[in-house]
Structures are given as C-alpha cells and as structure tokens.
Amino acid sequence: MTQPNDLLPEGLEDRLPGAARRITDAMSNCLTVLAGHGYDRVLPPLLEFESSLASRMRGVETGRTFRMTDPASLRTLALRSDITPQIGRIASTSLAAAPRPLRLAYCGDTVTIKASQLDPARERLQLGGELIGADSVAAAGEIVAVAIEALADAGVTGLSVDFTLPDLVDTLAERDTSLSPDTIEAIRRELDTKDAGGLKSVGGSAYLPLLYATGPFADALSKLRAFDSDGVLASRLDGLEAIAARIGDTARITLDPTERHGFEYQSWFGFTLYGEGLRHALGRGGTYRIAGSEEPATGFTLYLDRVAQGAPEPAADETLYLPLGHDADVAQQYRSQGWRTVAQLSENEDPVALGCTHILDAGAPMALEQRP
Numbered sequence: 001m002t003q004p005n006d007l008l009p010e011g012l013e014d015r016l017p018g019a020a021r022r023i024t025d026a027m028s029n030c031l032t033v034l035a036g037h038g039y040d041r042v043l044p045p046l047l048e049f050e051s052s053l054a055s056r057m058r059g060v061e062t063g064r065t066f067r068m069t070d071p072a073s074l075r076t077l078a079l080r081s082d083i084t085p086q087i088g089r090i091a092s093t094s095l096a097a098a099p100r101p102l103r104l105a106y107c108g109d110t111v112t113i114k115a116s117q118l119d120p121a122r123e124r125l126q127l128g129g130e131l132i133g134a135d136s137v138a139a140a141g142e143i144v145a146v147a148i149e150a151l152a153d154a155g156v157t158g159l160s161v162d163f164t165l166p167d168l169v170d171t172l173a174e175r176d177t178s179l180s181p182d183t184i185e186a187i188r189r190e191l192d193t194k195d196a197g198g199l200k201s202v203g204g205s206a207y208l209p210l211l212y213a214t215g216p217f218a219d220a221l222s223k224l225r226a227f228d229s230d231g232v233l234a235s236r237l238d239g240l241e242a243i244a245a246r247i248g249d250t251a252r253i254t255l256d257p258t259e260r261h262g263f264e265y266q267s268w269f270g271f272t273l274y275g276e277g278l279r280h281a282l283g284r285g286g287t288y289r290i291a292g293s294e295e296p297a298t299g300f301t302l303y304l305d306r307v308a309q310g311a312p313e314p315a316a317d318e319t320l321y322l323p324l325g326h327d328a329d330v331a332q333q334y335r336s337q338g339w340r341t342v343a344q345l346s347e348n349e350d351p352v353a354l355g356c357t358h359i360l361d362a363g364a365p366m367a368l369e370q371r372p
C-alpha cells in the first residue's frame with residue numbers, strides 16, 4: 001500500500017520497466033551514433049561546487065539549481081541542471097592540453113528546482129555531444145547533423161529543427177548607437193514575448209520585421225535578408241544557409257530568429273529539435289564560449305525521456321522459462337543466441353503471467369500457448 005512517505009515530490013517520477021526500456025534503448029542508439037562520429041564519453045559527477053558550475057557559462061541561472069552546503073568542505077554544492085557547463089570545465093582543466101577540436105559525449109541525470117509551466121518534469125536525462133575548439137559553420141553543421149542522426153537512430157520520425165540567432169539583438173544593437181541600453185533591453189523583452197504593439201511603444205518599430213521573419217526556412221531567411229539591408233547579419237545568414245544545406249531533407253527546417261528561450265549561453269547560432277506528434281522539444285544546441293578560457297565550442301543536448309516517447313514500442317521479447325532443475329549450460333546457449341530467460345524459483349509459478357512466451361522442454365524452447 002502507498003504510504004504518505006512513498007509519494008515523490010512534484011516533477012519527479014519512477015520510470016517503470018516499459019518506460020525505462022524505451023529510454024535505455026534510445027540512450028544506447030544515440031550514444032552509438034556519437035561514438036561513431038568520434039565523440040568520447042566522459043562521466044562528470046552529479047554535483048559539484050556551485051561556483052564552478054555557474055562560472056563556466058555566462059547566463060546560467062543558479063536560481064534554478066538545487067544547492068546545499070557540503071558538510072565536509074562547508075562550501076556550497078549544486079546539483080547539475082545542465083551537463084554542458086561541466087564539459088566546459090573538463091575541457092578547460094583536465095583536458096586543456098588535449099588536441100582540438102575535442103569531441104566529448106555525455107549522458108546523465110540533471111535536475112532543476114522549478115519546472116516550466118508546460119512541462120512539470122524537474123529531472124531530465126540529458127545526452128549530448130560537445131565539439132570544443134570551434135564555433136564555426138562547419139562545427140555547427142556537424143553538430144546539427146549528428147543530433148539529427150541520433151534522433152533518427154532512436155526511431156523518432158518527422159524530425160524538424162528550428163534555427164535561431166541567440167545574440168541577434170546584441171549584434172543589431174551594436175550598430176544602432178542611437179539606442180540607450182534601457183531601450184535595447186526593452187526591445188529584447190518585447191521580442192521575447194513576440195509583442196508587436198509593445199515593440200512599437202518602446203521605440204523598436206525598426207525591429208518589427210524580425211517578428212515576421214519566422215516559419216519555413218527559405219521564406220523566413222529571405223525576409224531576414226531583406227531586413228538586413230546593411231549586411232550586419234550577412235555572415236550569420238550565410239552560415240544558416242550552409243547548415244541548412246548540410247541537413248538537406250533529413251529534417252524540416254524552420255527559422256525563428258528572435259527565439260532566446262532556453263538559449264542562455266549560446267552565441268551566434270542556436271537550434272531546437274522536434275519530432276512529429278511530440279509536444280515538447282527533444283533537444284537544443286548551439287555555439288557558445290566557455291567562460292574563463294573563452295574557448296569557442298558547439299554542442300547539442302537531447303532530453304532522453306522526451307526522445308523515448310517518440311521512439312517506437314520495442315518488439316515484445318521472446319522469453320524462455322527455465323523450469324526447476326533445467327540444464328544451466330543449455331540455458332546459457334539460448335541466452336547467447338539472444339533469448340531472454342526467466343528461471344523458475346519455486347513451485348506454482350505462472351510463466352505466462354511472468355511474461356514468458358516459451359518453456360525449455362526436453363532441451364528446446366516450446367511455445368507456451370501450444371502446451372497441452
């Protein structure tokens with residue numbers, strides 16, 4: 001019976017066998033793709049000094065991380081809410097001397113204090129790859145392509161990728177010396193909420209076309225090129241076009257140049273991944289600089305629980321029931337051929353209820369429903 005103490009806090013849940021299986025299958029498919037592209041797995045710890053997690057990425061909100069005092073060092077520790085800053089720390093410390101570009105893969109749990117209104121989950125199983133030493137178009141093209149391949153190999157269909165330019169307003173504001181920092185901040189806020197009326201009233205009418213340069217990639221890009229009459233964005237837009245060409249028809253591409261939500265530390269390029277019929281984003285990525293070392297990098301992170309929801313139902317396993325007194329060597333032979341086995345522990349078990357499809361009978365599997 002469920003006792004009050006057995007309840008889990010809001011936003012945290014057990015993943016039971018069916019869900020856990022889908023998640024681990026998706027995990028192993030995605031990790032195989034990353035390894036195949038030369039990304040070496042690292043395993044950073046679940047918690048570390050808060051100051052180190054916060055200082056490697058500008059814009060990381062420590063207000064959303066679980067913190068506690070370490071009884072041993074009396075310093076503040078934080079539970080990671082994102083693994084990318086940890087990879088940044090590793091790249092600038094233990095692997096500072098490793099040859100560049102450095103390709104690292106990771107997979108592990110992250111937690112946040114506050115869930116978003118749209119998705120109450122506070123624990124996220126992140127899996128990703130970071131390409132350290134480059135934030136070029138070539139690096140971004142590789143990262144988006146590997147992310148799409150990983151999702152496709154996990155079985156997600158109808159993939160789409162939404163491009164954004166996280167530092168767009170900063171870039172445009174640099175040339176617009178007439179605007180005060182307060183006005184620029186107000187413009188950024190109104191663009192975030194995509195409020196055309198608000199944008200006009202804070203003096204940002206010139207930025208209105210940005211709100212309409214969204215949607216299917218080719219169309220949105222040409223609107224953005226028309227807006228960029230003085231060519232401040234030209235190299236970025238050429239970059240987006242080259243990345244889109246690399247993706248080809250492996251995913252549908254859209255552009256939402258003012259989208260900054262979820263891109264706290266990304267620089268010129270950001271992207272969000274979606275799968276058909278799945279409400280939430282499956283992952284995000286982009287270019288950034290590791291604070292401290294100022295090294296450029298590009299990476300992506302997939303949120304595996306969501307990815308697993310888009311993966312096909314795993315085929316039901318053929319499971320062989322091993323009656324009491326069975327020959328262990330024979331059972332081992334069947335396992336090595338790929339059978340899953342369930343060994344009888346006591347009399348009066350019901351093999352079908354235990355998920356078995358076959359029983360070991362005279363040294364060979366016999367379908368349970370065919371049994372007299």
Ligand SMILES: N[C@@H](Cc1c[nH]c[nH+]1)C(=O)O
Pocket residue numbers: 082083084128130262266284285286287288298299300301
């Ligand atoms: N870790 C980021 C995505 C990212 C990885 N690398 C660069 N950006 C996130 O989960 O939102």
